[in-house]
Every structure is written in C-alpha cells, then in structure tokens.
Amino acid sequence: MASVALCLMLCVLSVRPRSGANQAFSLRSHEWLGWLALAAALLHVGCLIATDPVVIEHLKPTAPRYELAGMLALGALAFLVLAGHAPIRQRLWLRHRNFQAAHVGAACLLVWTTAAHVVTTDRYVHGASQRAAYLLLSAVALLALLRPRSSHAQVRQTRPVLASLVFGRHSAIVLAIVLGSLGALLPLDPSGAIVALREPFLRRDERLVVDFPHDLHRAINCIQCHHNYTDGTGGDSCVACHRSRRTDLRVGVEARFHTFCLGCHRDPPGGLSGHGPVTGCRSCHAPLAAGRE
Ligand code: HEC
Ligand code: HEC
Ligand code: HEC
Ligand code: HEC
Known part of the structure; x- marks a missing residue:
C-alpha cells in the first residue's frame, strides 16, 4: 500500500518539472527531468498493477474517463520526452518552430489530462480548496509555456502580444491552444465533475465482484x-x-x-x-x- 501511495505521489510531484520547466534550466536538465518524470509515471503504473491486480480493470476500454485521461497523459509525456530527444527531434521536424509548437501542444494536453486524473482520484488533492489550488498551479504551468521572445533578439516594436512570443509564425496557434487548455481547466473544479469523470464511455458487461463487509x-x-x-x-x-x-x-x-x-x-x-x-x-x-x- 505504501508503495502505491509513494508511486502516486511521485507521479503528482513529477508534474512540476514537466510543466514548469523555466528558462533558468539548461536544456540538458530539462530533458533529464523529463526522463525522470516518465520513469516515475511508468513506475506508478507498474507498481499499481503489481500490488493490486484489480487495477487492470481500469486499463480496459471500459475504464472511467479519468483513467483514460491518465493514459493519455502518459502518452503525451512519452511523446514529449521521446520526440524531444535530439536525434529523433531533428529527424521528425526540419524546422525548430514546428517542433516547438508540437511540444507545447503536447505539454498542454499533458497538463490538462494530468489535472483531470489527479483531481478525480481525489486522493492527494482532496477537497474544494486543494482542488482549486492544484488547478491554479496547472494554470500557472500552462501560462508559463508562453515563452516571451528574449529582448535582444528583435528590434523592439509596438506590436501585439503575438509578436512578443517565441513561437514565430505558430504564435497564434500556440496561444489559442494554451488559452483553450486554460479554459478547459475550469470545468474540472465543481465536485460534480469528479462524478462525471468517473463514468466510463463504454458500459461494462459483467459485474466486478464486491466483497462488502x-x-x-x-x-x-x-x-x-x-x-x-x-x-x-x-x-x-x-x-x-x-x-x-x-x-x-x-x-x-x-x-x-x-x-x-x-x-x-x-x-x-x-x-x-x-x-x-x-x-x-x-x-x-x-x-x-x-x-x-
Ligand atoms: C430499486 C432501485 C434502487 C435500489 C435497490 C438502490 N438504489 Fe440507490 N438510487 C436509485 C435511484 C433511482 C436513484 C436516483 C437516481 C440517481 O441518483 O442516479 C438512486 C440514488 C442513489 C444515490 C445518490 C443519492 C443522491 O442523493 O445523490 C446513492 C449514493 C445510492 N443510490 C446508493 C445506493 C445504495 C448504497 C444502495 C443499496 C444499499 C442502493 N442505492 C439501492 C435506485 C435504487
Ligand atoms: C470503497 C470500496 C471500493 C474501492 C476501494 C474500489 N471500488 Fe470499485 N466498486 C465498488 C462498489 C461498491 C462498486 C459498485 C457495486 C458493484 O459493482 O457490485 C464498484 C464498481 C466498480 C466497477 C464497475 C463494476 C460494474 O459492475 O460495472 C469497476 C470497474 C470498479 N469498481 C473498479 C475498481 C478499481 C479498478 C478500483 C481500484 C482503483 C476500485 N474499483 C476500488 C467499491 C469500491
Ligand atoms: C456512512 C459511512 C460509510 C459508508 C457510506 C461506507 N462505509 Fe465502509 N466503512 C465505514 C466505517 C465506519 C468502517 C470501519 C468500521 C470498523 O472497522 O469498525 C468501514 C469499513 C469498511 C471496510 C473495511 C476496511 C478495512 O480497512 O478493513 C470496507 C472494505 C468497506 N468499509 C467498504 C465499503 C463499501 C464497498 C461501501 C459502499 C457500498 C462503504 N464501505 C460505504 C463507513 C462507511
Ligand atoms: C454502508 C452502507 C450500508 C449500510 C449502513 C447497511 N447496508 Fe445493507 N447492504 C449494503 C450493500 C452495499 C449491500 C450489498 C447489496 C448488493 O450487492 O447489491 C447490502 C445488502 C443488504 C442486504 C441483502 C440485500 C440483497 O438483496 O442482497 C440486506 C437484507 C441488508 N443489506 C440489510 C441491511 C440492514 C438491516 C442494515 C442496517 C442494520 C443495513 N443493511 C445497513 C450497504 C449497507
């Protein structure tokens, strides 16, 4: 049980390096933390299945939405880490700008799906105030993705927000994705959302045995x-x-x-x-x- 709790905590903690990677970090430590986060997330899934075989029920297509969100988060994280790895990155994207846009898009997906997963499990983030705090943290992480252009790169001009971003011609799309994800965090707040996210998309055929004392x-x-x-x-x-x-x-x-x-x-x-x-x-x-x- 302790290992389950620890794994979960690790997974939640690892959100920070993933989303909050700020410019103070070198690219290397950014990548390194990414690998660490991926390892922690895989450990989280692995330990849960190993210690509690019933968890497999939540890997089936009949799994509730928040578990599907968790799987999507893992996929997004794997994409961020693997496709961000320099040899693969250079092969996949000829232009750095395209990579950047894809990377930030996947990061938005990661932040949102992780939020849906964490908030619904209701275990480490519990109650209205903790939920609000966690969502606020996610929102800050999303906003932190909007990297401003460094001041010496371009001549200063009085141009709209878009021009001040680092994403070149993708700036509008990136801004839209980030703001969209930001808006999508809001419906996660009311406690009714937790019940809704516990619903599966597909109905199960058989009952799962319950041993009710x-x-x-x-x-x-x-x-x-x-x-x-x-x-x-x-x-x-x-x-x-x-x-x-x-x-x-x-x-x-x-x-x-x-x-x-x-x-x-x-x-x-x-x-x-x-x-x-x-x-x-x-x-x-x-x-x-x-x-x-
Ligand atoms: C004969 C049908 C029936 C039986 C038996 C039944 N329920 Fe319900 N239950 C309902 C209906 C109908 C609702 C209202 C619709 C809904 O909330 O989905 C409901 C609602 C609920 C709610 C939500 C209440 C709320 O205020 O939101 C809970 C919790 C619940 N049932 C638990 C149980 C438990 C536990 C048992 C067995 C000890 C049980 N029910 C037996 C039909 C039943
Ligand atoms: C506090 C007790 C409790 C815990 C802990 C719990 N469940 Fe349940 N679960 C229930 C009850 C009660 C039902 C509904 C009654 C039933 O299916 O007989 C249910 C229903 C389900 C169903 C739907 C079954 C159906 O009949 O459609 C699935 C799937 C499920 N649980 C999976 C899990 C998984 C996976 C975990 C661990 C992550 C888990 N549950 C933890 C009590 C629990
Ligand atoms: C109104 C509160 C309440 C509700 C609702 C409730 N429980 Fe409990 N449950 C308790 C309490 C209190 C105990 C501890 C009793 C004791 O050990 O003296 C307990 C103990 C248990 C235990 C034993 C836990 C352990 O660690 O040994 C299980 C399993 C359990 N409940 C399952 C369920 C399931 C399944 C449901 C839903 C159908 C449910 N409970 C609904 C209050 C509740
Ligand atoms: C914490 C919730 C809870 C409490 C309190 C509770 N029950 Fe139950 N009861 C259940 C659940 C869950 C079942 C399992 C029924 C199922 O699998 O659908 C059940 C099953 C039953 C059944 C068998 C019903 C059937 O058709 O299978 C009876 C009878 C029953 N309870 C009577 C009582 C009585 C009498 C009390 C009060 C002394 C009581 N229960 C208190 C939750 C509860």
Whole structure:
C-alpha cells in the first residue's frame, strides 16, 4: 500500500518539472527531468498493477474517463520526452518552430489530462480548496509555456502580444491552444465533475465482484445506504437496481458507488471512526479469480 501511495505521489510531484520547466534550466536538465518524470509515471503504473491486480480493470476500454485521461497523459509525456530527444527531434521536424509548437501542444494536453486524473482520484488533492489550488498551479504551468521572445533578439516594436512570443509564425496557434487548455481547466473544479469523470464511455458487461463487509457498517443507519427502503424506489439489491437500464439513474454504477463509498470513508460524518480512506481496489473488490480467504 505504501508503495502505491509513494508511486502516486511521485507521479503528482513529477508534474512540476514537466510543466514548469523555466528558462533558468539548461536544456540538458530539462530533458533529464523529463526522463525522470516518465520513469516515475511508468513506475506508478507498474507498481499499481503489481500490488493490486484489480487495477487492470481500469486499463480496459471500459475504464472511467479519468483513467483514460491518465493514459493519455502518459502518452503525451512519452511523446514529449521521446520526440524531444535530439536525434529523433531533428529527424521528425526540419524546422525548430514546428517542433516547438508540437511540444507545447503536447505539454498542454499533458497538463490538462494530468489535472483531470489527479483531481478525480481525489486522493492527494482532496477537497474544494486543494482542488482549486492544484488547478491554479496547472494554470500557472500552462501560462508559463508562453515563452516571451528574449529582448535582444528583435528590434523592439509596438506590436501585439503575438509578436512578443517565441513561437514565430505558430504564435497564434500556440496561444489559442494554451488559452483553450486554460479554459478547459475550469470545468474540472465543481465536485460534480469528479462524478462525471468517473463514468466510463463504454458500459461494462459483467459485474466486478464486491466483497462488502456488512458487519463493519453496523454503526451506520441502514437507511443511509438502503435509501430504497424509504423513498419507494423498490426493494432490490443496490446493484441490481443501479446496474439496470432504469431511465431515472443519473449516474452509472461505478461512478455512483465509488463516490458514495469512498466519500464516507474519506470524509466520515462525525461519530464514525475505525476507517481511513480505503486505498487499494482489493479492499472492496475481492481478488479476481480466487475469492477472499
Ligand atoms: C454502508 C452502507 C450500508 C449500510 C449502513 C447497511 N447496508 Fe445493507 N447492504 C449494503 C450493500 C452495499 C449491500 C450489498 C447489496 C448488493 O450487492 O447489491 C447490502 C445488502 C443488504 C442486504 C441483502 C440485500 C440483497 O438483496 O442482497 C440486506 C437484507 C441488508 N443489506 C440489510 C441491511 C440492514 C438491516 C442494515 C442496517 C442494520 C443495513 N443493511 C445497513 C450497504 C449497507
Ligand atoms: C430499486 C432501485 C434502487 C435500489 C435497490 C438502490 N438504489 Fe440507490 N438510487 C436509485 C435511484 C433511482 C436513484 C436516483 C437516481 C440517481 O441518483 O442516479 C438512486 C440514488 C442513489 C444515490 C445518490 C443519492 C443522491 O442523493 O445523490 C446513492 C449514493 C445510492 N443510490 C446508493 C445506493 C445504495 C448504497 C444502495 C443499496 C444499499 C442502493 N442505492 C439501492 C435506485 C435504487
Ligand atoms: C456512512 C459511512 C460509510 C459508508 C457510506 C461506507 N462505509 Fe465502509 N466503512 C465505514 C466505517 C465506519 C468502517 C470501519 C468500521 C470498523 O472497522 O469498525 C468501514 C469499513 C469498511 C471496510 C473495511 C476496511 C478495512 O480497512 O478493513 C470496507 C472494505 C468497506 N468499509 C467498504 C465499503 C463499501 C464497498 C461501501 C459502499 C457500498 C462503504 N464501505 C460505504 C463507513 C462507511
Ligand atoms: C470503497 C470500496 C471500493 C474501492 C476501494 C474500489 N471500488 Fe470499485 N466498486 C465498488 C462498489 C461498491 C462498486 C459498485 C457495486 C458493484 O459493482 O457490485 C464498484 C464498481 C466498480 C466497477 C464497475 C463494476 C460494474 O459492475 O460495472 C469497476 C470497474 C470498479 N469498481 C473498479 C475498481 C478499481 C479498478 C478500483 C481500484 C482503483 C476500485 N474499483 C476500488 C467499491 C469500491
């Protein structure tokens, strides 16, 4: 469990070198930090799968959106690092300006997808204020991508913002991409976005086994979970109902239950104790093939 937490933290931390690479850095340390970030992200994925096989469920096409965003982030990071590697870069792009534009575009994608991933996992960035702070940090990182032209390079002129950027004839496109990504960060803020990002694009066919320890929840009023006993929605088991095609369900089963179960475990109402945030999938989902001993 500790390694899972550590890997995740590493991945979050590694956002900094990726996005905030400022001019004070030499090109070499910039590249070096990129490789480090890629290694940390790969370690994060590798360790998670190794310690908790249920995680594989989130690598399938039925994975929720924030996990897909995480995969996209990894892809963007790999692109940034590999295609930025000098021999490959020179082969792919004849003009440096084209490389620059592609590199900054991928960096924008990386910052946004990482934000979607981190904010939705709700683990290290938790609660409204932390979320806002993290998104602000991402916004700063995005804005930092807009490198100004160094002052001695050109004769000073009174020209619009575009001319002051370093991207030459791509300046308008780069500016649009950065501002677009900046705007796209905003919808990530309301907590409802977390539920939406936990929805998959593709519905799963089979259930994933859940090993729910009823005994441990004695302290909680039945009705808090079995809302159907009072509001007249029926008398089925949770999943029979929440996995059905009822049209009044606003959210899919996974998004609904992960938000519900994990929500109480993380922010328990007063008077409840004995639980921390449940981390590994396996604490709730019995190991895939074999049952829990
Ligand atoms: C923390 C939430 C929670 C609390 C509190 C809770 N339950 Fe449950 N209960 C569940 C879940 C989850 C299931 C699993 C049902 C499923 O798989 O669909 C379940 C299953 C059941 C079932 C079997 C239903 C079926 O058709 O499979 C019964 C009966 C039941 N609970 C009664 C109670 C009673 C009585 C209380 C209060 C003493 C209570 N529960 C408290 C969450 C809760
Ligand atoms: C007979 C159908 C049915 C059963 C059984 C059922 N639900 Fe629901 N549940 C609904 C409907 C319908 C809604 C409202 C639509 C929505 O939020 O998607 C809902 C909403 C919810 C919500 C969101 C409430 C809110 O205010 O946003 C939670 C959480 C939830 N159910 C948990 C459970 C749990 C846990 C169980 C089992 C212990 C359960 N449900 C059993 C039909 C059911
Ligand atoms: C209202 C708060 C609340 C909700 C909702 C809730 N839990 Fe819990 N859960 C607890 C508490 C409190 C404990 C610790 C009980 C103890 O150990 O004394 C616990 C313990 C557990 C444990 C054991 C954890 C461990 O480390 O041993 C599991 C697994 C679990 N819950 C799963 C679930 C699942 C699955 C759901 C959703 C269906 C759920 N819980 C919903 C409060 C909640
Ligand atoms: C706090 C308990 C808890 C934890 C931790 C948890 N889940 Fe779940 N998960 C649930 C519950 C409850 C459901 C919905 C009920 C069901 O499917 O029986 C669910 C549903 C799902 C579903 C959808 C299953 C379906 O029937 O469509 C997937 C996929 C899933 N979880 C994957 C994961 C993965 C991967 C992890 C670890 C990263 C994880 N879960 C961690 C409780 C948990």
